[in-house]
Amino acid sequence: MTVSRPLENLRHSIDQCVRCGACQAHCPVYVETCRESSVARGKIALAEAVLTGTIDLEERLQQEAGLCLLCGSCAVKCPNQVPTDAIVAALRAQITATKGLSSLGRGVAMLTGSQRLRRSLLRSAHLLAPLLFTSIPAQSGLRLRFSPAALKQRVLPTLAKHSLFDRIPEFLRGDADKPVLGVFAGCALTYLYPATGAAMARLLNRLGYSVALPRSQGCCGMPALASGNQALLTQLTTTNSTAFKPYGVEATITACATCHGMLADQTPPPESSAPTAVMDIHVFLVQAGLADTLAALPASPHRLRVTYHDPCHLRSRGITREPRALLQALPGVELIEMEGAEFCCGLGGTFAAAHPKLSQTIGDRKLAGLQASKASIIASSCPGCVLQLQDVITRANLPVKAVHTLDLIDQALAGEGPA
């Protein structure tokens, strides 16, 4: 994933596509639709046609531009590394700039652009909770909470009574000789899975780091990017960069793969200080030697079969070993690889909201591998994936629980077995 660049600036990347068709093997959407306009090559051909003026932004093209999870699988596997996710984001931005925001995009803007609004909404309507990161189903923006057709079919976590900000103070002081780390919580870990967010902050603090959790941090911008809203994206970048500035953080840590993907690519606005590193929590913990600490915990009488799902936005950055290393080190866990661990869960930006059925069909592709693994827990390092996987599992009536990797680590350190 990358920040939105104008389509025109991607002309060179677009030219790099040689139309080989290799992307067909890796696109979760194409696997379902078997239609060329779903796959990267088709999207690139359309982007090129828009640039050369051979097609206008007709409705059909707008639909096809929407049919992309922005998972980046194609870009990783492309022999020429064509960044189709960036091209699709740029195409959407061009559509927005020309045609205005879709109702979905307007919903995203209202929700992620105003934190106060977001909080008040959340307190009143738990149905809206998943919209924070899957954003708003297309039909009618905010009014959806009264008749959210797309959400009715979906299994949702109960909205926590207390958000992450109610649970963890803005600053946790650590050892004097250790630096300050920023925690970028993201919407899902702040409001939907605050216990996981709190575990992340406490764990870092326990390792001796001071932890900053600024209240003024906002959305990572993924829904804005996905709905082609460049102005909002720029605004969020500034908001986030400003939020962490006073704390002089050495690195910003995330436990959401999508937030990580977005932040790692963003160039901070020129007025901000030197850019700080953005790190995935698992990578950070492995480097801090936590795997050894976990392995040294007392052996567990019975071990649970746990399998791991790769979030696209970590996998596409090569982060696959670290979460597994941590799981493997847990005394109460037997890590089993499942077939298709790398296959996208189907949630994707605003995709699940705009294409609820297709999103679930793509998610259901996880079932065969999950069942064959005989795991009782599927862990992932992205709250979005966890939400989607739990929905897939519950609809299939499987006796499996989807959890964040950090939850298992937190339980082990607290001396509890996995729930």
Next chain:
Amino acid sequence: MVNDHIAHTLEAIVGPNNVSIHTTDRITHAYDATRQQFLPDVVVHVENTEQVSRIVRLAHTEKIPILPRGAGSGFTGGSLPVRGGIVLVLTRMNRIVEIDTDNLIAVVEPGVVTGRLQAEVEKLGLFYPPDPASKDFSTLGGNVAECAGGPRCVKYGVTRDYVLGLEVVLPSGDIIHTGGRTMKNVVGYDLTRLFVGSEGTLGVVTRIILRLLPKPEARKTMLVAFAGIDCAAQAVSAIIQGKIIPTTLEFMDASAIDCVRRTASFDLPDTCRAVLIIEVDGEAAALDRQVCTISEIISPLGVLATRIAATAAESEAIWQVRRSVSASLRSLNPDKFNEDIVVPRSKVPEMIRSLEAIATRYGVPIINFGHAGDGNIHVNVMVDLAQNGMRETVNQVLDEIFRATIDLGGSVSGEHGIGTAKAPFIAMELDLATLACMQTIKKALDPNNIMNPGKIFPESVREHGALSPRP
């Protein structure tokens, strides 16, 4: 060409959601891996033979060009709608109908991706050998239409060697069945072989009966570095004379080695001017002995170094060297002309020397690698078409390459097909009577010339003048 009546008839056959005349869909079905583009008039997604038959019959009656399309990953323009018309997309006819473990047969629809069938049969201990580089995304329908090959062909043969029978919708709309489910079958003409490699010009394949093999128990990979291409070629001959047929016998010439020397995960000797990647398969116990025998046979032939993979990871590292050639080519020049000539195995060194001479004469990089075991050389002419006069130069270079190939008793295409890209060169290889015979067959089956018109035959290309020989 496609008026309202035709569009409505198509919608009645497959449903409105599966017919599109939107520019969006026409653009996304205008190209294949040649990077040329020709807009079709309408794109239709089909789901069964009955629909295909009705649509082809309509095209026949209305005299509209119609062309079947799978993954659209061909290198020679086989799925380009050069005269517009109907693109018939078969990707959703993607069921593996049956895997018969008693008779070692698979029955599939044409939209099944080759790699998927391989994975499914391998779960049952069976094996479908043809392995084109595109196997993870190209379809079996496309593989049959082009008679796809791959590295394993030196031992196992090409797609045609595995097709036992076909269901085909003829240009008239009639549905025929060729061959069958048995290894032996001599009833009537061998129409199966006629349709395999016919590039969608004689009909639409809607079902395929494939022969399977038991899956070899194990594989072993080795990489051998040579001082020159002659040594490598002698090694290939010596291995085969030694009564060993490896699964793959891949070579890279000096030009290809130079491309990957820096990125390889192990060192290649500085003096290395040719590399062979040799893989053997079969009973695990027999493989070490085979590798030893190969090493002994080739040791007097200028071997600089031998690397035998002990683990799957080491084997992968060896193959990575071969695979990284393609990706590295673009650092030389932006435009690639990828040819797949084939010469008799013993003529490979002579062909490589001709290619080196042509590269020097025209001052363009030509990178060569491929399947030494069957003489199939992937010739990559790397140029920058933005340079003045380069297109003409490329055409001359290709012309010379094909002439040299045919002079050595070879063929202009081993596994990619003719399509539009090589149509101008087909007469170099086939005499007039042979070409006329092929065209007689085409006319008999497709009198209205609706089925993938403008492909294979040079006359039809010249006649309509829609295409230059290259993009």
